Amino acid sequence: MNNESLYQFSTLTVVLLLLAFYGGTYLMTLGIRKKNEDADAFMVSNHRVGFGMGAASMTATWIWAASFYAAATSGYTYGVSGPIHYGLWGALMILFIYPFGRRFRKLAPNAHTLGELIHARHGSSSQLILALSNLLGSVISLMVNFTAAGALVSVLSPLSFQAGVIMAGVGVLFYTLWSGFRASVLTDFAQLVALMAIAIVIIPAVFFAMGGPTELVAGLDNLTPEQANFFSTDAILNQGAPFFVAVLAYAIGNQTISQRLFAVNEDHIKPTFLTATLGYGAIVIGLGMIGLMALTLGVEPLNGDMNNLIPQMVSEYLPPFFIALFFILVIGSLSSTADSDLSALSAIIMADVYGKNIARGKPDPKRMLFIGRLTMIIATVLGIVFASFSLDILVMLVFVGALWGAIVFPVIASCFWNRVTNTAFTTSVIVAMVMFCLARFELVPLTGMSGLFFELLASIGGGVIIGLMVFGFLGRILGILAGIAAMIAMLIFATDFLRDYTVLLASLTAYGTSTLVCVVMSLTSRQERFDFDTITARVGNYDEALDSGDRDTTTPIQTQPAASTGA
Amino acid sequence: MTLLFATYVLVWPVLTLAVLIVICRAVARDRRIAREEKRELV
Secondary structure, eight states: OOOTTSOOOOHHHHHHHHHHHHHHHHHHHHTTOOSSOOHHHHHHTTSOBOHHHHHHHHHHHHOOHHHHHHHHHHHHHHGGGHHHHHHHHHHHHHHHHHHHHHHHHHHOTTOSSHHHHHHHHTOHHHHHHHHHHHHHHHHHHHHHHHHHHHHHHHHHSSSOHHHHHHHHHHHHHHHHTTTTHHHHHHHHHHHHHHHHHHHHHHHHHHHHHTTHHHHHHHGGGGSOHHHHOTTOHHHIIIIIHHHHHHHHHHHHTOHHHHHHHHHBOGGGHHHHHHHHHHHHHHHHHHHHHHHHHHHHHTOOOGGGOGGGHHHHHHHHHSOHHHHHHHHHHHHHHHHHHHHHHHHHHHHIIIIIIIIIIISTTOOOHHHHHHHHHHHHHHHHHHHHHHHTTOOOHHHHHHHHHHHHHHHHHHHHHHHHOTTOOHHHHHHHHHHHHHHHHHHHTTSSOOSHHHHHHHHHHHHHHHHHHHHHHHHHHHOHHHHHHHHHHHHHHHHHHHTTTGGGOHHHHHHHHHHHHHHHHHHHHHHHOOOOOOOTHHHHHHOOOHHHHHHTTGGGSSSOGGGSOOOOOOO | OHHHHHHHHHHHHHHHHHHHHHHHHHHHHHHHHHHHTTOOOO
16 A cells, blocks of 8 residues: 555665664563563552553553544544544543542452452453453454554555554564563553654644644635534534543443553542543644644545545655654554553453453462463464454444443442342343444334334433443432433434434443343342442452462462552 | 634644643652652552
């Protein structure tokens, strides 16, 4: 896909840039490397990662290559409000998870994955559903990031798409393999500093090179009335709303976030996530503005591919040095997310699959480490192979987000409400997935009574989303009131209307269905109410339990409360 | 209108710079505390 219309680096330049980036990153990790890493640190460091490192890591992880491309695409497609409708909701995913994150941390201060907490709460079936959704998300994320590397290398150099994919995959694996999460967090900081510094320079550079504010305002004549309107209904319904719906789903379904919730010093969770929210929003919305600039100038995306917009604008208006900076910007963003995905995948397989289901309470930390590293290698190979499919990024984002939507209510409710049962959790997710697929792929006609039925479920889903968001910050009573008010508003305004927006309808249906089924089944269950205090005792550190000599006892290793980590 | 759009585009890199400063200062503090407590940063 090499394109002569864009600036072309020589093969040597690109190889040197990648060697400098990945070589420098690898050298950084040597500073923290231990001959004998321990399994807990490999997954969540020491549970005491500070505010600065935590915020940097969270921001760098959440910004992936697709963030820039999709924000610019949104700016180009929806005009003035487009970048906001991508970046703002992405930022809110970080913000809205922290109140729930504090609860997760309080219940299981020494957990490594959210799945461990759910295992302690419900057992294997619920935990494996969550683990599966996390695995799916991380593998897709890995694939998307490697795809972005291949696309970038192929449009800016004579090298092939495959060469770019392989170099990125091997480079990321190289520096993450030995120290896992610790390497990921450390390198995230350096990658974020580079990423932010470049964004700070590139956005105004392109802006003034294209003619500055005068040219931008003059170009507004090229926009349709909807694109020129900051409160565009089109932008809200097609871009903003599906992402708003996904706010909680992405956060709950993503082990990269859970891992940082369990790794950051407990007292610093709030400032860490607030800062990451601001950082993510500023960078992504800012780079999305390049899409708006392209729109006002009447630029046509090269080969009709929206992903070419930013490289095109940078190539057109800036000298080669800035194009090299842009290259590093994208490689940095995709690598920081990919290394977090590798760490997340290894933690899921180590803790959720091996620790809880294969070793069944008697895990060997050394074997855990081996399994974690092996997972990273296999995941990298899979990511490289899948990357060759080059699937549509935006469609995938919405689809996976909706998939995660099905587990949001059962997961959150399980951590606050002692009546939720394992059967209610599992059944509600399965039913919600079926209903989501029926609506998303229009397997039933979304007209007449069936259309109305899905709109009713979607209205419940809308109420659940608003209710949970308010509940997280303002408590149960206001959460319930806000949820009911949102549901009533949806019933009034969305009926006979929402069916035209299939993605949104299907995503909301997933929320509504899982909530309805989970609540009804929990209320009708005669199972004994759950004691949340037992979770802390059931989720512990693997190495500390080993050190205390508990492995030879008949007591499962994870039932031993770990010694205080100071979190 | 021109000023409004200039602000709309340029406020994001300014905000990015502010966050970058906050994060760098916080990491320096994290590093100092880790050294004082004789433990690793991550």
